[in-house]
Amino acid sequence: MTFSGEPAHHRVAVVGAGFGGIATAIRLKQQGYHDVVVFDRGDDVGGTWRDNTYPGCACDVPSHLYSLSFAPNPDWSRSFSGQPEIWEYLRRCVARYGLRPHLRLRHEVTGAEWDEGTGRWLIDTSHGRYSADVLVAAGGPLAEPSVPDLPGLGTFAGEIFHSARWNHDHDLTGRRVAVVGTGASAIQFVPEIAPKVGRLHLFQRTPPWVLPRGDRAITELEKRLFRVLPPAQRAVRTGIYLAREGIMGTGFLHPAVMRVGQQVALRHLRKAVADPALRAKLTPTYTMGCKRVLLSNDYYPALSRDNVDVVTDGITEVRANGIVTRDGTLHEVDTIIFGTGFHVTDPPIAQYIRGRDGRTLDEVWQGSMRAYQGISVTGFPNLFLLLGPNTGLGHNSVVFMIECQLNYLLGALRHLDRTRPGRYGTYAIEPTPYAQEAFVAEVDRRMAGTVWTSGGCSSWYLDATGRNSTLWPGYTWSYWRRTRRFDPSAFRGVPIRQPQTVGEDR
Incomplete structure (x- = not known):
């Protein structure tokens, strides 16, 4: 497809309208960033909870934990929610936080390339080209089904x-x-x-x-209690989190x-x-x-x-x-x-995101995903991955990890705001090679000895090189501690050849 004219520009572009994309848009708006657009190829929001409609589809993380901390649902019907209920929860979040104007549904992203001349991401979709200062890849690891190439x-x-x-x-x-x-x-x-x-x-x-x-049905009495006394539901959520963190995480x-x-x-x-x-x-x-x-x-x-x-x-x-x-x-x-899972360690999105040197994420990773904090990649300025390399979980709620990553993203945006043109001239950042390599080395070191490397099996957690590039090798609270504040020292500014005037509208 060819494009003509000046592309529509946004401060932040988000790819994917599942849990990650919806949470990103909400948190950005809450922090005053209103120039946000969310692309999704589907005709509605929901991501994997929109697409997976097979009989019996449900979550294997308890309902009170598999939800956004800032958008609790006191009306969950069961301890473990089914697909229709989770999908409806996400749709209600969109309505509650006024996200519809930010959505670009039926917009499949076919390419995203960093333009060094303007310091922007050029994003090609099935409905035309857009540009953005910041790109958030929120498609998640369960987006593309994997079908084995069986003979015949x-x-x-x-x-x-x-x-x-x-x-x-x-x-x-x-x-x-x-x-x-x-x-x-x-x-x-x-x-x-x-x-x-x-x-x-x-x-x-x-x-x-x-x-x-x-699993059990949540009683009407419990629901009424959670409605009139939200701290009670938060206490239940915290208890579930600590139990899974302590018992399963330790195992x-x-x-x-x-x-x-x-x-x-x-x-x-x-x-x-x-x-x-x-x-x-x-x-x-x-x-x-x-x-x-x-x-x-x-x-x-x-x-x-x-x-x-x-x-x-x-x-x-x-x-x-x-x-x-x-x-x-x-x-x-x-x-x-x-029932053969998804392209988790080889996400198709990596094939169409191109960084500063024109190479795709897929070409840079060479079969093994790597990112600083699982979020940012050297050579890909102002790109932030949600549930990226080594941030999946085997014991707790990935929604917790998404919220940790959004805290880091917001810190990065505030840092970019402080260093806009007219002050220091840095308005694109990427992790330093040293910071990324040190993080990956630490992850690999901590992964050794875990059940994922010593358990005697071959799993979808392992990539083509045999490395576990999927899971976080620790407790989730340790990841929260790492991401609760943005660390500018781990990043470097990326020069822009033709500086653009950045308006004050966030």
């Missing part, structure tokens, strides 16, 4: 879809269905579809550790502690699955936490149904009428559903 997949004569793009027009009643993958999505939709399909073949590469899901950092959790999970398995052969298939041989720990009360009972087969032989090819496994068996199916 294109020859399959039936229906194929990924759980994140569920085909609700395809009736599964009586169908012979293959489910590939046993992760966080499959563990939710398999129990929902198992009773209605004719036959379900679950292709499992590695069994997950599964703990009981302590991830000290794998020996996970033995207690493993015993709980094994009892859960023994209680739900009577067949010893099936139980053996579902028993993990790696340390709990090496892969994402899953929560479910109905997954194991679903796999015990007479119409469900758990297939542990690897897939060798797909044919027109089914899937062939390593033992030579053809599993005849008419529907294939992939």
Whole structure:
């Protein structure tokens, strides 16, 4: 697409209108930054909670914690909220904080390039070009579904879809269905579809550790209490946070502690699955936490149904009428559903963001994501990543991490305001190579010895180089401490060849 004319300019441009993008726009407005635009390719806000509509879709972080601290919801219906309720919460946040005028929905960002001449980001979208002083990438790690490149997949004569793009027009009643993958999505939709399909073949590469899901309905009395006494809900939220931080966080950092959790999970398995052969298939041989720990009360009972087969032989090819496994068996199916996760360590957004030297993030990272504080990247001025490298979690709420990163972003913006042209002339910043390299080295050092590196499994936490570039190797309070104040000494000013007059309108 070609563009003509002067692009519409904004102080801050945000890519993505999920949790991260919505929270960014709210916090910017609260701090007086009103010249904000939020791009999203969808026709509504919500991000992953808009896109993932598969049966049983829900959050595995408690509701009171999986929400913005400054926008509590006293009306959560259950301890663990379902997708429709979380999506509606985000839509209410948009209405409550007046974000609609800032949204550019159905605007897919196809490219973003730093223009050294103007000191701005040039952002190409499906509806034209924009420019911005600051670019915030808030697409998140669960934006692009990952489908394995199986031999012969294109020859399959039936229906194929990924759980994140569920085909609700395809009736599964009586169908012979293959489910590939046993992760966080499959563990939710398999129990929902198992009773209605004719036959379900679950292709499992590695069994997950599964703990009981302590879910319950939140009573009307509790909701009324939270409405009239907000500190009560904050206390519940804090209690959940501290429990997950103390118990689960400690286990991830000290794998020996996970033995207690493993015993709980094994009892859960023994209680739900009577067949010893099936139980053996579902028993993990790696340390709990090496892969994402899953929560479910109905997954194991679903796999015990007479119409469900758990297939542990690897897939060798797909044919027109089914899937062939390593033992030579053809599993005849008419529907294939992939529950195979997302492009987490190779996010597509990295392929279209170009920095000062014209290289993309993808080219700079070379298969292993790196960023100072997981937020900023050397060579990419005024770019801020939300839930960037090594800021994901395996034990707590990523919404907490997003809010930490927004505090840092706001500190960076205030620093840019203080050094506008007319004072020091610095109005673009990037982390110094030393600061970024030191941070990455510290992350790698702290990662050694955690369950993610010593647990004996291969997981989506690891990138193409074998490095864990996904998770934060510590307690979340330590990340909060790192990001509660912006550190100018870790950044350097980027000269602008043709200084632009920056207005006072924020």
